[in-house]
Every structure is written in structure tokens, then in C-alpha cells.
Amino acid sequence: MTTTLPQSPKTQLPASRIHGMRPLALLAPLALLAACSSVPLPPWTPGQPAAVPAPAPAAQRPSSPVIPPAAVQVTPVAPATPYPPAAQAEAPAPYSAAVAARFPAPSVTYNTPGLQAGRSAFTTQAEIQAWLREQAAAATRTPGIRASVLAIGRSQRGETLEALVLTRAGGTDPAVMQAAGKPTVLLVGQQHGDEPAGSEALLVIARELAQGLLQPVLERINVVIVPRGNPDGAAGDQRATSGGLDMNRDHLLLNTPEAQALARLARDYNPTVVVDAHEYTVVGRYLQKFGTVQKFDALFQYATTANLPEFLTKAAEEWYRRPLLAALKAQNLSSEWYYTTSSDLADKKISMGGTQPDTGRNVNGLKNAVSLLIETRGVGIGRLHIQRRVHTQVTAITSVLASTAQRANELHQLRPYLDKEVSAQACKEQAVIEAGPTAAQYELLMLDPVTGADKAVNVDWDSALALRTLKARARPCGYWLSAASTVAVDRLRLHGVQVMRVAEQGSMLGDSYRETASTSGERQDVRGAIADGNAIIKVQVSLTRGVVDVPRGSYYVPLNQPMANLVVAALEPDTQSSFFANQILRGLQSTVRVMAEPTIKLEDL
């Protein structure tokens, strides 16, 4: 018998958590918060986005009403200078004309540099840089709009990674934007170099925000855009960075300069919403395993990892996913939960996006941001259907921007509420150390590669919507780290984690780890071994409670802070994503779980 996965968020949660998930119960803490604020909290309307945006506070009210676009419209612009004709002909389609006919071009034509007729290459890094500067200059011609192009880091081959900041705050530096009291949306494209549609779409979005039909949303929100997270991979049309690492499994460890740049940007601009734009494999291993071509214009998933606040998941589902699916449908674009499958052809299981705290999607969730993954059908098909792929991305991202503008006041209150809720859990109850997906059956629609007709395939399906707890421990008050743990301390601080220094010798009550078994191995995701290079230490541990002497100059990482769940993911040693397993922390004795609030003198770093 086949059971399809439920669409309602209620049934995506374990039964024990359904009760008490009623909107009113969840709203109560926010309502209390709102009582202290001059801005009344709009009513919580699950599943029904407001018909019109709530009015902006009087001081910020724009001269004309802000109406987020109901459907994607692109500002007509003069055609750019034509590029020389393509040096090579377009590669033949990897499937029949009948399949291709299922994906007609959209009515709108996008014209970024890389989408010009006759081009064979996507937008180059130099063209992206010129485009961002052009948009920043255009944006600031509108009174009140501030724009900056930031150099946020360098790729492994030395390309400058850039971000465009657009705001109506008094300036583009983080403190000024934060003080303006509006949510910031961070949009990231092309972390995987062979997934170009996200990057091209973000150039379109940048132009629409700077000088086009999306400009009114800047009345309500700030936007930071990194069109291309992995320029070296893009130049080589490869998934990984130039050093061979998958940067989208590096967002907790921060071994690559590319992931470090994005972490620094997120730390400084503290986004309320993060969108990660990718593309997925259309033919390849699906044709080999199932004899099918993949069907959906868009695959979507929010953060699904251990210890996320329920309210965050609920906001992602009700404020973002539902309007996004409706926006896609209105454009005749199909969608499904994000899924992938292993590169092992004998393994026919289909898995939703992983539950490990290593992807941008999950790590930004651990930073209490609404974190959304959007994938278009594009890997392995070159430029085929590129206008439709970009249109899908533009439609989805426009929906996210509109949802954020509609909910700007609520989101501005949601974030401090979540930060407070997570901080308040220190020393209490349990923290999940490791969680996994739930095995299910799913009827997944694919396409017949010859006729192009829908083909339903019953698959074993790992659902990331209901997490199974694999390992849990009492949640500590914080972690002590040895004085030698400087690399780990630097990485935590790059995430925005507060780390303190032990100012005088003393002692703490804590649990020390003792190794009971250890092997080496590779990090795995649902596709197989992660392109990573380094072996990991897979350790099993027991805990010993005791009074631990802590020298001056060692470190303390309190859990009564917003990033507490990211700290747990990094510092509990016996998981594949941990700093210990990945040798950022050396030796189990470098870390102690501190089980009572320390009374010794600590100082901020």
C-alpha cells in the first residue's frame, strides 16, 4: 500500500507535538512581546497570506502604498549590446522532443548578460561585478534608497566574492540597517558551480529591486544579494569549489573561504530570511535508476535539522512555502518537496534534503533565520529551458520577498522572540545531538523519457519533515574549551557565537567525554560521500560528571545565547558534522559540557 506524505504541516510533526501547535497558543509569547511595543502584532492567519500588506508604521509609511506583486512582472528594459555569436552550437537535448515540449519558454524573456541570444556561456564573474555596480548606481538615483556593493571575501582562485546591499535605511552598514527595524533577506545563488539559473535569476532580482517593479518592497525590507557563491566552480562548470570541496556541506565547519565569506555576511547583517538558490539533476542517475526524467520546475525545502524552534518551522511553512507554491502554480510551474538520490545506482531510495547541520539551509536555520532552499531542474542539461529555469527562480524568490514585505512587522518581532526562546533553554531539558529522517513511501511523479507523459513511481522516501531523535543529552549550560582550541573559537566567532575567556583559574561542574570506540570514515550526505577530502574521526563516548579545573586563558561558550543550537551541533563530538570529528578541535579532552552556571570570572573576547 502506498501512503502519500501529508501536505498539512500539522501531520508533518510528531503526534506528541501537534497539540499545543494551535496558532493561538504559539501566538501568545509574541502577543506578550507586542504588548511592550508600539507596533501592534497583526493577527496570525495560518495558511492564508494577508490579502493586502499590513500598513507600515507611520514614521516609515511610504508615499504610495506598497503592493508586493501578485505575479512576476519584469520591467521592460532596452536590449543590451549584442554579444558575438556563440562559438559552439547548443548541445543536443538529453531527452526526447516530447519531454522538452512539457517545458515551454515563459512569456517573459530575461536578458542578463549570460542569457543574451547567441551566448554560449553564462554571465561571467566580471559581468556580475559590472552588473551589481550598475544596479547600485541605478538604485541610488531613487531618493531614499541606499545601495552598496561589498567585497565579502575571495574564492580559492582569488575571485572577489561580492554582495549587493539594498535598503531604505540611512546607510548600508549593518548597524544602521539593524536600527531601522526592518527584516533583512539574504539571497545566495550558485554555491554549486554547475547550477547557473540561481545566479542569473538573482541578477534579474537585483535589477527589479534597484530600478524595477520590485523596488516598492524596499519600503518594508532590506535585501542582500550574493548572486554567485562559488565563482571558481562556475568558471569550471563544476559542483565543488576549485579545491574540490562541496561548500554547501561546509557551513558549520567553515573550512572554505567561500563558506567563511557567507558566514561573515550572515553574522554582520543578521538576516531574518535566507534563500539558497540551486538546481537539481534532471536525467543522469534518475534515468539509470528509474528509467525516467525528472518533472518538477521547482523543488523546495526549509531547514530540517535537530533543535530548530517549532515557530521557525511553522513560519517557513505557513508564511513562505504555501504562498510560494501558489505563486509557482499561477505561472503554470510545478513543484514538489526537494528530493535527491544517492549516486549508488543500486540504491533506489529517494531522500528529501538532509538533516545534518552542514548545509546553508540547515545552518542558517540554526541561526534562527527562516531558511529556504529553492532548486530548479537544471543540472546536466546545459542551457536547455534556461529562460523557464530562471523564470521559476524569479517567481519563487519574488514570492519570498513579497511574503517578507507582507509580514515585515511580525518577522521583526519573530526573530528576537526566537533568539530569546533558544537562549532560555540553557541548562534545561534535553538537546538533540543527532537526528535522522523518517522512512516512508511516496508516490513521486516523474516523466517517461520517450513520451514525456507523467509516470508515477512508488519510492522509498526518507522524509526530513518528521525527524527521529537518534541521540539526545541533557542540555548543558555551556561548553568549556581548552586554551589550545583557537581555531574552533575563531570559527564559532565567525558564526557570530559569543565566546568568553576564563579570566582567572577556577573550576566548573561538568561532563567530560571518554572515548569508548573510534574509527575513521568519511562524511556522508544523502547523495553519498561528501566531497570534502579529509577523513573524519567517528567516535563513541561516555560522560563522566565531575569538577573540572579550568586555567586562565581557556574558553567558555555559554548556551544562553541565540546561536546555542549551532554550538551544540559544532561541539558535541560524536557526530559526523562536529568540530571534533573534522579535527577543528583536537582531542576529546579539549571540550567539557558545563552542567552548572559557572561562577568564575569570565571576560568577553
Ligand SMILES: [Zn+2]
Ligand atoms: Zn546545489
